[in-house]
Amino acid sequence: MTGVPYMMECRGVWKIYNEGRPHEVRALVDINIAVRKGSLTVLTGPSGSGKTTLVGIMGTIERPSRGRVYLEGREITGFSDVALSMIRRERTGLVFQNFNLLPGVPAWENVAYPLIPQGVREGERRRRAVELLSALGLAARVDHPPEELSGGEQQRVAIARALVNDPDMIILDEPTSNIDAGTALQVLEILKGLKREGKTLILSTHDSDLFGEADEIYRLKGGVLEGGG
């Protein structure tokens, strides 16, 4: 272990769904991962291998059944609901596989939603959201609700939302699986840009186009990590 703490670290992490019940699922088995600051880490593996579960745990929206999770060397496994919400608010940006945008809410408001409880005024919220959406090529779509946007556009709205709190770690679950190849390339460019800005990126994918940019690739199979490097 080096003196510089990792951005995110999992040690001996397990996730067992329905533990002790008939439908018990071992989604993650003894996972050890260390994510360096400013790196792009890729998690790959077939469907059902545990990618979503693992990025969920690293994004603090899921709790491990066993094992420890560290953020910048500090163990956060047992953190309270309030403390974990604080980490998500200040440190992390999450992009979900199915986008999880609020239906009926204009794109800019979706992007700015995380700023509401931070007391940011509507004018300022809109300004920041429009700026982000424009940078992602969605200037003409800021007032459209998700229902009126294509998959690729929704994906970029979701990315803008993940960036609105200026996080230093961005976690994306299969960012290119629900969009066409052309848009996927655009997303790749966005990710490269973020990496240049020094953000730590963690993404799950089975799209090998993304591997080229990766500093680290982890392969999952049946909840077991097959090896890093």
Place this chain on the structure above:
Amino acid sequence: MKTLNLLLTAAANVMRQRLRTFVVIICLIVILLPFLTATAIQEGVKEQALLSVSEGADVYVTMDMYGRNGMIPVEMAGEIEKIEGVTKAVPRVISRIYIEGRLAVLLGLPLAELEEKVGFIKGSAPGEGETVIGRGLADALGLDVGGSIGLGVRVTAIVDHRPYIERRIYRISGIFDSAGIWTSDLVLVDIEDAISIYEMEGFVSDIAVYVRPGYERSVTEEIQKINSYFRIQTKALAERYMEQGFNRKGGVFVSLYVMALGLAIPTILVLSGFGLSERRREVGILKATGWQTQEVLEMVFFENIIIAVIGASLALLLSYIWVRVLNGLLIAQIFIAEVGNVAPFKVPALFTPMPFVLSFILALVLTMTGSIYSTWRTSIVPPAEAMR
């Protein structure tokens, strides 16, 4: 600023989730409307009753007749008037009377007293052989000023087993114009006529005594001294009976209403769970993007306040329409005796702030129980679980 943001977001959510908002508000109205309307009518009737008591005499004197209120000799009015502090003692005849199968109240007063009531009357005060009747009665019987009405019958003789009936016909000199609840079925005649209708020569139903302020006690005592069989009812006592009577009626309504609520509450709980799975997902999204549980709850709390305010205000508005435009259709009969589905007079109503505040609180409690707990449950589980 944060609180304001949450409040504005709550307002936007209420608008965005139109269907849910609509359904919950309809439920609230269904629950609150009967309550607001009934209490308004009850308060209105009570107010009129108390008003009519306070406008009336200070003391009423009758005689004990085997434990009931009995007739009192008419000359006692003169005796009572001599007591110090008494300004006026008016003999009255008051009784129920059937007119063409319809129950009415007959009131006989001295001609001089009748003149004072002219203000309310369309036409003129009754002279001898004349009467003034209530608007409700006039409308029901198709009568108008100048028409005539038979009051009381009497058998004058029986010849060959057949009764000879004499019917007294009175000319209608006027109709009570104020469509008030107390005058609606009233038949007002000169006291002499009333006495002869009931064949109670020398007696009246009671004597209304008006007293100078401060003399109520001494006058009551003096009246009792004249005859220990006099029964004396003071205004204060009448007001108290009136209040109690209304509170009992109110109590009956409240218990019926509470039973109805017992049925309504599970309904609204089910309905506010309406759209809960979307809600669950949304709460998950908010938590995943850095909202605190407390902030989510605060926003939901504001949503409920907005919905409760809208629901209670709409219920109040509709209740106002029900009473003022629909004249308490179907509901007035609960509080006003002898009124059918449609009241023949303007149903009195008084909208006081208390029932409105109560219904707002009730609306809030209903919407809160439906949403706060489930929202809280959702927001304390890991967001990934809530979003699934």
